[in-house]
Amino acid sequence: MKKKVILYRDIPAQERQRLDNQFDITFFNGINEENKDAFIAALADAEGLIGTSTNMSSELLSLAPKLKAASTISVGTDLYDLNYLTERSIPLMHTPGVLNETTADTLFTLIMCTARRAVELSTMVREGRWTSNVGEALYGTDVHGKTLGIIGMGRIGYAIAKRGHFGFDMKIQYSNRSRNLDAEKDLNATYIDIESLLKTSDFVCVMTPLTPQTERLIGAKEFAMMKESAIFINGSRGKVIDEAALVEALINGTIRAAGLDVFEVEPLPASSPLCKLDNAVLFPHIGSATTETRLKMVTCAVDNLINALNGDISQNCANKKQLNR
Numbered sequence: 001m002k003k004k005v006i007l008y009r010d011i012p013a014q015e016r017q018r019l020d021n022q023f024d025i026t027f028f029n030g031i032n033e034e035n036k037d038a039f040i041a042a043l044a045d046a047e048g049l050i051g052t053s054t055n056m057s058s059e060l061l062s063l064a065p066k067l068k069a070a071s072t073i074s075v076g077t078d079l080y081d082l083n084y085l086t087e088r089s090i091p092l093m094h095t096p097g098v099l100n101e102t103t104a105d106t107l108f109t110l111i112m113c114t115a116r117r118a119v120e121l122s123t124m125v126r127e128g129r130w131t132s133n134v135g136e137a138l139y140g141t142d143v144h145g146k147t148l149g150i151i152g153m154g155r156i157g158y159a160i161a162k163r164g165h166f167g168f169d170m171k172i173q174y175s176n177r178s179r180n181l182d183a184e185k186d187l188n189a190t191y192i193d194i195e196s197l198l199k200t201s202d203f204v205c206v207m208t209p210l211t212p213q214t215e216r217l218i219g220a221k222e223f224a225m226m227k228e229s230a231i232f233i234n235g236s237r238g239k240v241i242d243e244a245a246l247v248e249a250l251i252n253g254t255i256r257a258a259g260l261d262v263f264e265v266e267p268l269p270a271s272s273p274l275c276k277l278d279n280a281v282l283f284p285h286i287g288s289a290t291t292e293t294r295l296k297m298v299t300c301a302v303d304n305l306i307n308a309l310n311g312d313i314s315q316n317c318a319n320k321k322q323l324n325r
């Protein structure tokens with residue numbers, strides 16, 4: 001008999017077929033108030049879960065007593081209660097690596113758009129407010145030759161730094177809990193403490209995972225440490241920063257601008273004060289959102305689930321160490 005698996009996000013047909021070949025699939029196109037009861041009912045028999053963008057609390061997961069493996073179509077694992085899964089010896093599979101370059105492209109787009117005020121000035125043109133040559137009040141700031149500080153120099157941080165170093169002749173500095181020797185060797189990156197990084201970087205880019213240690217890592221105190229000319233970029237998770245403090249910093253001129261792909265609440269409500277600020281560039285969490293990369297992520301997540309339900313968690317298991325397997 002095929003194992004019962006819940007697919008809670010629509011995926012391309014060829015990948016769906018691969019799941020159907022192996023498992024008895026119950027499909028939900030996202031979980032919402034209307035289908036939540038049906039989802040909860042399906043959890044009772046599910047041995048596998050695959051999808052993304054739904055908060056999988058321990059409360060919800062406790063309704064899946066037969067669960068053997070979960071596979072998230074993301075590298076970030078923060079939507080799952082990893083400790084709870086580990087207590088139950090359930091592996092959480094994720095998709096590291098396949099999205100590094102695309103996500104770094106997105107983050108570099110935020111760097112360029114904020115520095116050159118691309119969205120603000122494009123809007124000016126579209127609205128017929130371009131009436132004379134752009135003067136000093138609307139000048140941008142250079143990216144090339146500046147100092148890029150990366151908080152969270154992991155796979156994606158490295159790919160962003162690579163663009164800065166090779167493409168824009170930027171000086172790279174970074175802050176992690178441990179050193180990234182590849183970045184130091186390949187990109188001449190300097191390892192410094194977070195406070196020094198905040199004080200001396202022209203661009204501060206956050207790329208850590210969301211964990212209890214990184215929640216609200218950057219708040220009012222940290223924005224105050226940054227240069228007035230600094231541009232702040234967040235591609236990690238919204239809760240890694242204090243969003244209200246960022247709004248204050250942008251309004252008060254504590255820092256120059258911010259480029260954000262992630263928010264405390266997603267989708268970002270249009271009523272957010274961020275939406276009123278010309279010096280904030282806001283993307284709808286599109287770090288990895290290209291056709292090519294999203295397909296690679298789905299393929300990876302499907303492989304991961306098949307492997308995990310066959311007892312192989314050697315690749316891409318987020319809690320492998322904790323499971324001692």
Ligand SMILES: NC(=O)C1=CN([C@@H]2O[C@H](COP(=O)(O)OP(=O)(O)OC[C@H]3O[C@@H](n4cnc5c(N)ncnc54)[C@H](OP(=O)(O)O)[C@@H]3O)[C@@H](O)[C@H]2O)C=CC1
Pocket residue numbers: 075076077096097099103151152153154155156157175176177178179207208209210211213214235236237261262285286287288
């Ligand atoms: N916007 C988007 O669409 C996307 C967002 N993401 C987000 O990016 C995150 C990072 O992905 P990825 O690069 O693959 O992950 P990695 O694990 O490769 O990198 C994370 C880095 O953060 C560092 N880090 C962890 N905790 C801390 C801390 N407390 N203080 C300082 N540094 C810390 C780690 O180094 P060390 O352990 O030495 O501290 C590591 O270098 C994901 O978890 C996800 O949240 C990912 C993809 C797309």
Ligand SMILES: O=CC(=O)O
Pocket residue numbers: 073074075076077099287288
């Ligand atoms: O935010 C995206 C991810 O893959 O994590």
